[in-house]
Amino acid sequence: MVRHSATLAIDETLRARRAAGQPLLHLAFGEAGLPVPDSVAAVLAAAAGRNGYGPVAGSPQARQAAAGWFTRRGLATEPERVVFAPGSKALLFALLAALPGDVVLPRPAWVSYAAQSALAGKRVIGVPVPPEAGGVPDPERLARVFAETRPGVLILTVPDNPTGTVARPDHLRAVCDLAERHGLAVIADEIYGELIHGGGPAPESPAALLPERTVVTTGLSKSLALGGWRIGFARLPAGPWGGRLLAELTGVASEVWSSLAAPMQAVATHVLADPPEVTAHIAAAARLHATVARAVHAEFTAAGALARRPEAGFYLYPDFEPLRPALAATGIDGAATLADALLERHGVGVLPGDAFGDDPRALRFRVATSLLYGDTEAERWAALRAADPLALPWLAGSLTRLRAALIALKSAPGGTR
């Protein structure tokens, strides 16, 4: 049986509790937490007359816009190699259904890769990430995998969810070399690629390193906070292998979702042309994500957790191993009991590391910082526009609350509630 996606499930649970009046810090869900720019809302409204199915892969206009978007980012792309879908999640599933062989995942990795692999009848081989950053398997450990098995697909997440970090170029290269040598297909999930902290360019794509065997998936859910609009797209490689995969992918697409909703394709056509107001909005979002993620990172490290410094997106992946003895005294002995204690004793919702394929005994969990920006549209706009968002009362209050919860967590059983 396919269980309800852990990240969507905890979002529903936490929202229901908050609606019922429980005061909670919701750090468990990767929704980008920002409002829709007016110009983008206007495009959707203007596209309401578009009610035809259209081509499975997307309209010529949307595919052209996506090809230009990739090309401007250093990956020359033909429009005919772009496929749109209702979310990059649907594309990831369809790719796993179309590609042969078992799947290698970084460990930890986004919750859905493993579940989708199982749904597609594939075995998963998890390979730990390096200490420097997540999203790619440690190259040395990956090399050992091929002594034992013959996987077909390698998924990389650059920048990474759940660690909020960006794989080092030498690790990416080493991993792509291994994929080439062993004939793997690479799926590069680059949905956080526009949200590099400090506004730097995205790292080199695996599609530049292994051009003929890498599929890139991305979408507008994170950069423009349009998760609820379900706009995803994929770039398939040039060459015959990419051509065959394109046919398989659109075959699966035609039998699972038909096409991305036509008004949403009009939105993609607009946004992917990189109009200045969209670019400015995304840059402001990346600044806010960086500011808040760093502040939350500081709270966790001050509380004694290990955590890679956030480099992109809006996630942290703390590890409370240094506090194991103190936590053990309160009955916490792994990811599930730790996340449960944070929620039930201290009112802080996070997602335990085992949901990401990590060792359930480890004291690790994912923290999503993007639902701290506000509970109303007005608060979220204020956060996006603030010179010092951490001074906004609701954000400052949440950080204070988090600090108190973490102090209570390590000091005594019972806690703050």
Add this chain to the structure above:
Amino acid sequence: MVRHSATLAIDETLRARRAAGQPLLHLAFGEAGLPVPDSVAAVLAAAAGRNGYGPVAGSPQARQAAAGWFTRRGLATEPERVVFAPGSKALLFALLAALPGDVVLPRPAWVSYAAQSALAGKRVIGVPVPPEAGGVPDPERLARVFAETRPGVLILTVPDNPTGTVARPDHLRAVCDLAERHGLAVIADEIYGELIHGGGPAPESPAALLPERTVVTTGLSKSLALGGWRIGFARLPAGPWGGRLLAELTGVASEVWSSLAAPMQAVATHVLADPPEVTAHIAAAARLHATVARAVHAEFTAAGALARRPEAGFYLYPDFEPLRPALAATGIDGAATLADALLERHGVGVLPGDAFGDDPRALRFRVATSLLYGDTEAERWAALRAADPLALPWLAGSLTRLRAALIALKSAPGGTR
């Protein structure tokens, strides 16, 4: 490999040919061919601010509206048993992935059931439909299936695509009895349920006949011609079996599409409350579908084809068996060569019966009549509002053209182009 859905593929082919200047009658694609009502477009525009993912199954408001919609149609429904998705196609796939056992299909049946079953690793058992109407297997032939095999799922299409007919109540009852006796799950695809010709009520749902084991799927693609908006929903049965299936279905949904786009859920919330302008629009659409389908039916029967009289939706399923000797003289010996000749020699695009699982040697094909309403929004509105749509010059011209093509088909090799 999953091939491109036959119906979506031929639509892309025919539209490309028409765009390149080829004059074609496009009778190959089941797009409802009508414009978006202003009130519905306004709801989409007003919902542009909704960018959160929301619950996998749909918002409480949308599920409540759908529950009311079903309840007013004679199927008492709890909101908690409704699941939304980007199209009922996605729901059908997810149901086939979640339900155990092989799949019994009427023969002919909509193109995607078999492809989705294959994608979900299921074997398909096709059982011919009765002479009276399609969408359900002939009960006597279905009974014989259980002597040989133990299928798990039965899909019924009421009203039917591809035959445009409505299963007889006694056949529906007999088939549901068999499903109950042999422990099958029934999936009732009722997406054409609002488009009964003559405005009559939909037939009794299999969900009324086998309440604890029937899932109903439907959507707004046909009734409101919103195929390109991808709004589908399912009603799961009350009781423990339905509860378990609901968990499985939302599990698959959470890993394949996350949720229906939030602005589209707002549209569903509005439409499924049955506001008077929406009800009137759908009634006008059903009248137009009936008028044009009957006129096209008359052309095919005048040309010597057998075809069930259309009763719902916008399809016919003619059989040129009476003309086999004449057609054989022009090299036509089955569904593929017949459809090919209609397109390549006579400029009439239809979908051959073998795409629907029918005998490839039979001279049967599906005719979709809904793309005749016009090539522009203005023409489609005029068709919808006309007291006598067949008198509109573009519709009259298409019927004349079809008549000439059918005369040419049976008279000589070479044809009309």
